[in-house]
Amino acid sequence: xxxxxxxxxxxxxxxxxxxxxxxxxxxxxxxxxxxxxxxxxxxxxxxxxxxxxxxxxxxxxxxxxxxxxxxxxxxxxxxxxxxxxxxxxxxxxxxxxxxxxxxxxxxxxxxxxxxxxxxxxxxxxxxxxxxxxxxxxxxxxxxxxxxxxxxxxxxxxxxxxxxxxxxxxxxxxxxxxxxxxxxxxxxxxxxxxxxxxxxxxxxxxxxxxxxxxxx
Numbered sequence: 001x002x003x004x005x006x007x008x009x010x011x012x013x014x015x016x017x018x019x020x021x022x023x024x025x026x027x028x029x030x031x032x033x034x035x036x037x038x039x040x041x042x043x044x045x046x047x048x049x050x051x052x053x054x055x056x057x058x059x060x061x062x063x064x065x066x067x068x069x070x071x072x073x074x075x076x077x078x079x080x081x082x083x084x085x086x087x088x089x090x091x092x093x094x095x096x097x098x099x100x101x102x103x104x105x106x107x108x109x110x111x112x113x114x115x116x117x118x119x120x121x122x123x124x125x126x127x128x129x130x131x132x133x134x135x136x137x138x139x140x141x142x143x144x145x146x147x148x149x150x151x152x153x154x155x156x157x158x159x160x161x162x163x164x165x166x167x168x169x170x171x172x173x174x175x176x177x178x179x180x181x182x183x184x185x186x187x188x189x190x191x192x193x194x195x196x197x198x199x200x201x202x203x204x205x206x207x208x209x210x211x212x213x214x215x
Contacts, residue, residue: 004050008191011043015071015203024092026070030079040072044193044201048185055139056187057129063187065099068204075200081121087113094207102127119153119164123172130181144180146172 018027018036029037053060070078070093081090091109098104103126111118123146130141149172153164174180178197186193194202 004047004052007043007047007050008188011040011047011203012191014040014043019071024069025082025090026078026093027072028079028082029074030082037074041201044186044203048193051186053187056184057142058139060187061099063189064097064184064192067094067096067207068192069094069207069209070202070204072203073201075196075202076198081108084110088117089113095204116157117153118155119151122150122152122166124148124150125172127182130179140184142182142184144182146174146180148172 014036015027018032029040032040053063056064073079078093081093084090088110089112091111093106093108095104095106103124105122105124107120107122109118109120125144125146127142127144129139130143149170150166151168152166153161155161156164175197181197182202183195184192185195190206192202192204192206194204196202
C-alpha cells in the first residue's frame with residue numbers, strides 16, 4: 001500500500017469513528033477533544049504533502065466537477081450551523097461544483113428533531129482561478145464570490161410543501177475588505193481538502209446521493 005493511500009485511509013477511519021450518528025452532518029472541531037483535533041490536522045497535513053494533483057486548476061478540473069459531501073470542517077459558518085435554534089438539527093452538507101460555468105452552491109439539509117419541519121439552506125456563488133504572486137499559472141487557489149442565500153421548507157409534518165421552495169432569498173455575505181478564497185490542497189477521485197482564506201479546513205468526499213437542487 002502506498003503512503004498516500006495509507007494516510008488517506010487513516011484520516012477517513014478517524015473521521016468515521018467520530019461520526020457515530022446516521023444524520024451524516026459534518027464533524028467540526030468545536031466540541032472535539034483538542035488532542036483529536038490535532039490528530040486530524042496532522043493527518044490532513046500529511047495527506048496534503050502527498051497530493052497527487054498539485055495543480056488541480058490546470059490539469060485536474062474534471063475531478064472537481066460534481067457533488068461533494070462535507071465530512072469535517074473548522075470553519076466558523078459550519079460551526080454555527082451545528083447549534084441551530086428551535087429544535088432544528090443540521091443534516092448532510094453538500095457542495096456542488098460546475099467547473100464549466102465557474103459556479104457552485106453549498107447546500108445544508110436541516111430538519112426538526114421531532115420531524116415537524118425539514119428543509120435546506122442553499123448559498124450560491126461563482127468563482128475564478130486566482131493567480132498567486134509567485135506562480136506563473138493559477139494552480140490551486142480560487143477567488144469566491146457569494147451571490148444568494150436561499151431558505152426552503154420541503155416538508156411540514158411529513159407533507160410536501162413545494163410552495164415554500166426558496167420562500168426566502170437574500171443576498172449572501174462576502175468578507176469585508178478582502179476576497180474570499182479557497183485553496184485546493186488535496187484532490188483525488190473521491191476526496192478533496194480545502195483551506196479557506198481565514199485558515200479554515202474543509203474535508204469533503206465525492207457524493208452520488210444528492211437529489212437535483214439545481215433550480
